[in-house]
Amino acid sequence: MTTPPRLSVPKNKLKFVLLEGIHPSAVDLIKRDGYSEVVTSPKALAGEALREVLADAHFLGIRSRTQLTAEVLRAAPKLTAVGAFCIGTNQIDLPAAMQLGIPVFNAPFSNTRSVAELVLAEIIMLMRGIPQKNALLHRNGWSKSAEGSFEVRGKTLGIVGYGHIGTQIGVLAEQLGMVVVFHDIESKLTLGNARQLASLDEVLTRSDVVTLHLPELPSTKGLMGRAQIQAMKPGAHLINASRGTVVDIDALTEALESGHLGGAAIDVFPVEPQGNDSAFESPLTRFDNVILTPHIGGSTLEAQANIGREVADKLIRYSNNGSTTSAVNFPEVALPEHTGSSRLLHIHRNVPGVMARVNERLSKAGVNIAAQYLSTREDVGYVVIDVDSGSPEVAMADLCSLPDTIRCRILY
């Protein structure tokens, strides 16, 4: 059996790696807290480059593009926690991370408003036929006409996925006088006059604009396929600022080619370039009535600065005191400061008798338990023990050698 990693390292020896142009607010906070090694990159990494950077990283920050598969995570022996500096966490194998004892944190609300504002603007732009008019003028043409231009007031907006972003858009759209209907797999508290309809189909057949706000899940992949796009009203518009895999791009292309849809606004794509120096390719580039944006729904300076601080703070708290509050994949433990005691953190297989064995080892090591906090999730347990007498190092070494240990570390 291999010995589990024991991460009881001073701050100046802990390495943070922040990829994908994470806002400098994160670096500022991390450094202000006393961590000195912060490596940054404007790009997503993959393959050997990612493996190389993860070989000695303790904390990793990514956004939506870096793919953290089980294989990649297994090749990161020191990785203690991951920060997704965004909302979506579909790019990370969350169950694999939990099995390896690696909590993942994200920023569940920091860019919600930015996405909602972009979508609101796109609704008006699409309903007025602005994308194609704008394109024509850029080619020295002129087309002053009311044909195909409509007010949004009184029109129906269909929201698919009525979560944080969907509800915000619903509220903003009602301020413009739109009728809001939505589909969600959960029964939802509706805001304003929004109405939850019985089925996705009902939302699609009624709406002048359909906007998607779903997470990427096996169940949402290809959710907007040929049949769903064809079920939309002739001349209606489709907006996708959720995940690229939710829409069948070939089916969308056909619907635009045939004129069934009046237009679309697409911010996310099944395959996205790794960085700003890579080329973007899509069958949608040939349509003037399609607004294409480079996955910037959440990319405002306000949102990115807030995300930088929020996720960096969660990583720092986990590093400094072991708190896993709001981790997306991990047993959650909210911890007070541990003054006057040492803190032992033990992540283990949640099998019958494991806590009895933990406490037996502590008793044998002769430490006094000042406080103990336990949380479990599926087959992983996370116990935090504050000890205020005896030798915490000996107790830690004993705990680390328990066969059910996944990871352990000590905080002084």
Ligand SMILES: NC(=O)c1ccc[n+]([C@@H]2O[C@H](COP(=O)([O-])OP(=O)(O)OC[C@H]3O[C@@H](n4cnc5c(N)ncnc54)[C@H](O)[C@@H]3O)[C@@H](O)[C@H]2O)c1
């Ligand atoms: N374009 C961008 O820059 C950008 C920015 C932020 C978030 N996002 C994406 O938007 C997604 C949504 O964000 P959010 O904060 O609103 O998430 P959320 O979790 O608050 O809401 C998602 C909603 O979708 C619903 N849902 C799940 N599966 C469904 C299905 N099959 N059919 C109907 N409804 C379903 C859920 O019940 C939930 O209400 C994120 O997961 C992320 O992928 C994109």
Ligand SMILES: O=C(O)[C@H](O)COP(=O)(O)O
């Ligand atoms: O999930 C998210 O928050 C968005 O997709 C934004 O991702 P980004 O940080 O890569 O722009």
